[in-house]
Amino acid sequence: METKPDLLKITFDGIEVEVEAGTTIMQAARRIAEADASQGHLVPPAMCYYKPLEGSGGKCRACLVKVAQGSAKDTRPMPKLVPSCITMVQDGMVVENVTNPAVLEERKAIVEFLLLNHPLDCPICDQAGECHLQDFAYEHGSSNQRYEEERRTFEKHDIGPYIQLHMTRCILCYRCVYTADQITEKRVHGVLGRGDAAEISTYIEKSIDNDFSGNVIDVCPVGALTDKTYRFKNRVWFSKPVDAHRDCDKCSSHVTLWYRGEEVIRVTARKNEWGEVEEWICNTCRFEKKKTSDWIIEGPTKVLRSSVVSANKYRADTVKKPDFALRLANSQYKPIDDSRPFITDEETVRQLSIENNRKANERSAFENTEN
Structure with a gap:
């Protein structure tokens, strides 16, 4: 008889969820979002954590949260903010994320720190x-940013035939x-140097040429590692991603093809809703x-409506409008009477335009008279 594992109860921003022992706070938050997509904003951001990569996390501090209660047995809060990606849950733990002002203020500082040396390359960056x-x-x-020193710079260089x-x-x-x-x-590359001199590099410019080297491009959260075959070819929101696969003796070959018209300009591994490669x-x-x-084409890639990749080129059944956008529209914009006839006759449109301009001029003249 199979026994079910004991579940631990954690309260995350007022929402209770039960998870297995060994689950991190980050993974518990993702469970909540996976069960209810409207709670996706509760998930802490992750710049270094990558679930498929063992040992990742705990470096960027972007996912810091406040543990207001350590567990049911020890109700004391943890004295400092903790990284949610490497902190294991305890039964009865109470965690505050977006509901805690100190956490949000700390994230502003983390963003400022990450941007100290990061260049403003967005207009020309492939990422x-x-x-x-x-x-x-x-x-x-x-x-705002308070940093006044010169940013550190490095020369661009190739670390392989494709990267x-x-x-x-x-x-x-x-x-x-x-x-x-x-x-x-x-592995032939790594972090060389320490402190502000630390950098990703290879030993004496050794080339990265193994069969799976291209995956470092997919896992990079910024534009530090780029695909040389795709550089400056297109903006991601002008391309259309399609899921496809083929018979390959090296890998699963489940990929996303990025089209510009009928041309495949890029091939990437498929990513889940958290931007992580699983195969x-x-x-x-x-x-x-x-x-x-x-x-072998499988069909359009499902893209979040909030992503610029969607760019209004997907069917309604593929890209769903988020609930918050509909609520915002209902609260700030007056409803439009769609029962009105759709006028296409040019003469009628011209006459209506003249009439609308006349009414606008009368209102303007009346307001000037009152003032």
């Missing part, structure tokens, strides 16, 4: 539109290092198979 740092700064950042490194944009999340450690036979793909699928005839 724009799918950059996690952009999202983090928009949702939690401040429009270019912009170390100036790097936030040292270590994702690419963990990826190379865990899915390749031998790695090889370099052959990523860089060498860029014809529609190479693939």
Whole structure:
């Protein structure tokens, strides 16, 4: 007889959820959002944590939360904010995220810290539109910055036949290092130097040329590691992603094809709703198979309505409008009478325009007379 594991109860921003032992606070918050999509805003941001990568997390501090009650047995609060991505839940734990002003204020400071040396490359960066740092700064950042020193800069250089490194944009999340450690036979790049001299690099410019090296591009949350075959070809919101697969003896080959018209301009691994790759793909699928005839097309990729990638080019049954947008429209905009006839006759439209202008002029003249 199979026994069910004991579940731990955690209260996250006033919402109770039961999870298995060994679950982190971040994963518990994601469980809430997966059960109710309207609670997605409660999930702490993650710039270094990546669930498929063992050992990731605990470096960027973007996901700090307040533990107001450690457990049912020890009701004392934790004295400092803790990283939700590596802190395990306890039975009876009470966690405050967006409901705690100190947490939100701390996130502003984290955004400011990450942007100390990050260049304003968004207008020319290939990552724009799918950059996690952009999202983090928009949702939690401040429009002001107090830093007055010169930003650190590095020369761009190629670290393989397909990948270019912009170390100036790097936030040292270590994702690419963990990826190379865990899915390749031998890692040849890593973090060199310490403090403000730390940088991602290879030993004496050694090339990264293993069959799965392209996955470091997908895990990078910013535009530090870019696809040389895609650079400056297109903006992500002008392209259309489509799910596809093929027979490959190296990987699962479940990919997303990015189209510009009928041309495949980029191939990436598929990502889940948290922007994480769950099935790695090889370099052959990523860089060498860029014809529609190479693939079996499954259909349009499901894209969140809040993403710029959707860009009004998906059917209603593929991209659903979020509830908050409908509530905002109901509260701030007056309803439109759709029962009115749709006028297309040019002469009628011209006459109505003249009449509307006359009424507007009369109102303006009346207001001037009163003043």
